[in-house]
Amino acid sequence: MADDKDNAEAILSEVHKKISDAFDLFDHEFNKTVDVREIGTIIRSLGCFPSEVELHDVITEAEDEEPMGYIRFERFLPVMTRVLMERKFRPITEDLLLQAFEVLDQQNKGYLEAEELTKYMTLEGEPFTQEEMEEMLSAALDPEKNVIAYKDFVSMMVIDDAQ
Incomplete structure (x- = not known):
């Protein structure tokens, strides 16, 4: 004991x-x-x-x-x-995050356009500020295609929770 x-x-x-x-x-x-x-x-x-x-x-x-x-x-x-x-406020899992993006991608294209994502992130739920949105887009946006390939972005965002 x-x-x-x-x-x-x-x-x-x-x-x-x-x-x-x-x-x-x-x-x-x-x-x-x-x-x-x-x-x-x-x-x-x-x-x-x-x-x-x-x-x-x-x-x-x-x-x-x-x-x-x-x-x-x-x-x-x-x-x-x-x-x-109590392990409160744990980071979201990769699968759950991917599912959230897939819900937003109603045409199943595998990406979201910057305007689409901005609309969702600033008008729904706990809205992002302009500064937060710009920061997110700077990390997520493919500058050549002007879209967010969310599978790649999700991989960048996920934290390895080996605690």
Whole structure:
């Protein structure tokens, strides 16, 4: 039984170190606080990909009673530990991502035109900003054909989740 407890403590210690290392990268004042606007980047660097609503919920939970624009490490650590231990906000699988693009490709062409993708990404669901759309198109668009060959793009976007 001691091995299980030691193993659990080792895992928890490793999770705490990952969180601390990620947090420290953005603690520019070295005072165990980070700007609240950096929390999304910190969370994503830990392999979690919450929606904007989920991110807001995490921030609300980690903020002090009186939000001051900063998140303190001692408030962030237990919240993020729980997120990582519960394996929340995991990246989407390649198959699911491919299926999403195939739904948008109603003619089964194997690609989407830039205007088509822009329409879907800015008008549906959690809309992309103009800046996010430009960034996505710069990575996804075949400049010669002016289309997104989504099978290739999906392969670029998928993260190997070997954690």
